[in-house]
Amino acid sequence: NPVSSEPQSVAAIERALQDLIQVFGLQDVLPHCVLAHIDVQSKVESLAPGSTALWFQSIAGTDTANATFGISVEKMTEYARSRTGRYGLYFETGQGADFTNGHSHGFDMVLHESRKYGFARALTRVMDEALRRDGGRYRPWVHLNDVAGFIGPEVFRTREQLVRCCLEDIVMGKLHGLCLGLDVCTTLHMDVSLDDLDWCLDQIMPANPAYLMALPTKIDPMLGYLTTGFQDHVRLRSRFGFRVDDRMERFFRQLGVIDDEGRPTQHFGDPLWVFVQYQRRKGDGRRESEIRADGESQLEEVRKRGVFIARGHGKRPWELAPSLASDIRRIYDDAKKSIWSTLSPQFVAAVPEVRALHTTSRDRAQYIAHPETGERLRVDSQDVLRSLRRRHAGAYxxxxxxxxxxxxxxxxxxxxxxxxxxxxxxxxxxAGFRVAPEHLVVTSGRVRAGYRIGEALFGGLSGDRSVLHVIGERPGTGHHTFSIYITRADGGVWGEAGKVDHDITKVVSGVAVTALQPVHAADDTVRVLLSIRS
Structure with missing residues (x-):
């Protein structure tokens, strides 16, 4: 999952993943995939043919919701026709995404989700026809990942609701003939804990989803949400008698991390052992101790960037090492604290040239449970913007x-x-921009509050006008990171209520003194803004 959708950045990740798979001889077993927008993946493939494998795209069940993702039925159909190699398309869905993006159209989340599966099935059939015309060497490799729980408490409040959603989606996926897997997850602002997720998995797995997503721990170090950990797969296989794919099981035996009976060896959970095997296959003739020392220094660099390394295990192979388990609990507790924190009046007052604005959220609890209240501005804040617009007179x-x-x-x-x-x-x-001197500080602000501000200040003015929205990200990464949502549009577009949305916005994310340095993020912001043309 890339932090940048710039083609050169996506291409670099594609090459790294492709190298890993090819070195271990797995290119006919599983694909690599970078979760950039499908247009970006297509661009990368055109620049470097053969560098991509499986193409990803989030999809929705209505035209308006798909437009938010920057896609249409026509666009996706054309992409499906072009996928004539071994690997096809990877779709991502999840109940509630349409609703939170303002595209519910008066029907419920389950029906929205089922329409996405119908869309995926239709695109699979298009791909099948294209493959047959191309000689029929392959069947369509298509899978759908149901990210159940990612949206937040406005969709699911309890662990029981999360389980119900997963079971509904498994049934619908099977009825549509899809290879459907689950990302059984929760956000840090939901009342579903780390332990609750284990309970959810135990309820869901007897229904046999095609697969589960996983991370080196339960916490995503970029998106800050909780999901299945690698160690959970080990526990679930032990409890329910599931097995790894035969080809992957043979590979793990060859790698030496499991024995002929499928039991963990002394190398189980040792990334340095895997690194040694990787280097050996690339022709590295150094002593093992030297390769391990090299790997250790690289692991340390990764850890310095706040990425969790699942190394070793506890008393049982499906338990995290005690020190790592403690770190995860600490990060979880910090995330809960971050969710409920607010900007103090003293901090707001200290921002230069500040103008304080408020959304319609009456308090933090309503803001978290009902995100739409954080997208609309209070009447008195709208008055502030009208006054500011008159004073600016189009100068900025x-x-x-x-x-x-x-x-x-x-x-x-x-x-x-x-x-x-x-x-x-x-x-x-x-760079020649005319920046308004005021900083507009919004209490209980969501990303779309920035769009409403742009409409109020720039609607109907001539020329390109831009909003840079600095906003605190979801906690849970181990860092306190913020993002900058960068939106540039003509004044006429700003003048159409609701026209400006996520589909024309770009983001610089992961900004913190412990991650992407704020000064470097500022440079990236201007570079991205200059690249946007309305």
Missing amino acids: DVQIVISDGLNALAISDPGHLKPYLKRVRKRLTD
């Missing part, structure tokens, strides 16, 4: 907005906001 083409989002600490932590604002203002001015 960039407005900086700052919101607490789901992690106010990401905004208020020392070394975060101040250096970013100083650098980005200078870079914008140097």
